[in-house]
Amino acid sequence: MKLLRKGAEAELYLTEFENKGALLKKRVPKNYRNKELDDEIRKSRTRLESRFLAKARKLGVATPQVYDTDLEEHSILMEFISGTRVKDALTKKNFETICTDIGEDIARLHAYDLVHGDLTTSNILIHNGRLTFIDFGLGSNSKKIEDKAVDLLVFKKTFEATHADLMPAGWEKIIAGYSAKAKDAEAIVKQIEKIEKRARYH
Ligand SMILES: Nc1ncnc2c1ncn2[C@@H]1O[C@H](COP(=O)(O)OP(=O)(O)O)[C@@H](O)[C@H]1O
Ligand SMILES: [Mg+2]
Structure with missing residues (x-):
């Protein structure tokens, strides 16, 4: 997997899913936060992100298709949008x-x-x-x-x-x-x- 970008909260990796370009967004730990709290925050944001990406898409606003959500890994595998x-x-x-x-x-x-x-x-x-x-x-x-x-x-x-x-x-x-x-x-x-x-x- 190739690291595409390091955001404020997450690392974005370029990968593949069923022979198509895919992007893995993985929320990384914030060491200044209490470990358990940090884990909860990352889980919750991952869950919300995955849910709302799908909801927006359903109501007619384009978003990347979600292929997989892994709460334990705090990661979402989604469609790569070129552009x-x-x-x-x-x-x-x-x-x-x-x-x-x-x-x-x-x-x-x-x-x-x-x-x-x-x-x-x-x-x-x-x-x-x-x-x-x-x-x-x-x-x-x-x-x-x-x-x-x-x-x-x-x-x-x-x-x-x-x-x-x-x-x-x-x-x-x-x-x-x-x-x-x-x-x-x-x-x-x-x-x-x-x-x-x-x-x-x-
Ligand atoms: N599905 C995607 N396809 C292509 N590029 C993406 C995709 N998701 C994120 N990116 C790129 O990675 C950057 C950071 O992603 P983002 O979800 O906004 O994370 P952060 O929470 O770190 O801001 C975006 O500004 C965009 O350039
Ligand atoms: Mg962003």
Whole structure:
């Protein structure tokens, strides 16, 4: 197995499954955490990630197919997606369509009460204009307007920092795509503004 990338929490290995390219995501121990607690956290995130990768896919948002989940090994074997991270692909020329599509996909997740929990342009891959969402280990099920607003606000913060050159138009496209598809879009967007105001006064 070839080590592809060492993330903050996990090691990603390139491997094969039934003669197809596959990716093994293995959550590694964090030594600053108590051993048993660390084991529980890694198990729980692996379980959530596997569950939400499958759920998102079912509701029409592309994710890698999960081939196997091994809780004892804290690992998930999944389809390898060729392509690049949206983080590395976004430019002034192409951002409009991509950002609109991202907003629409997040609306689809939220419509089924799936809150991603770690939306960033590193956690969305792109291949031939098609988006694939990954890294659902902090995902949750929630109907709450507040939780969906926070999901978007966390994304906005990292988007602003990573794609300063595309602000504010890029974020506006994401919200436009989101608003066109989300069921409580108006309330959620209002809630984002409320949280931002609250943050400014503290
Ligand atoms: N299924 C996949 N196919 C191709 N590349 C992937 C896949 N899953 C992850 N990657 C690559 O590995 C990186 C880290 O994976 P990710 O699941 O986001 O782990 P982390 O929790 O460390 O952020 C991604 O940004 C992407 O570049
Ligand atoms: Mg990630």
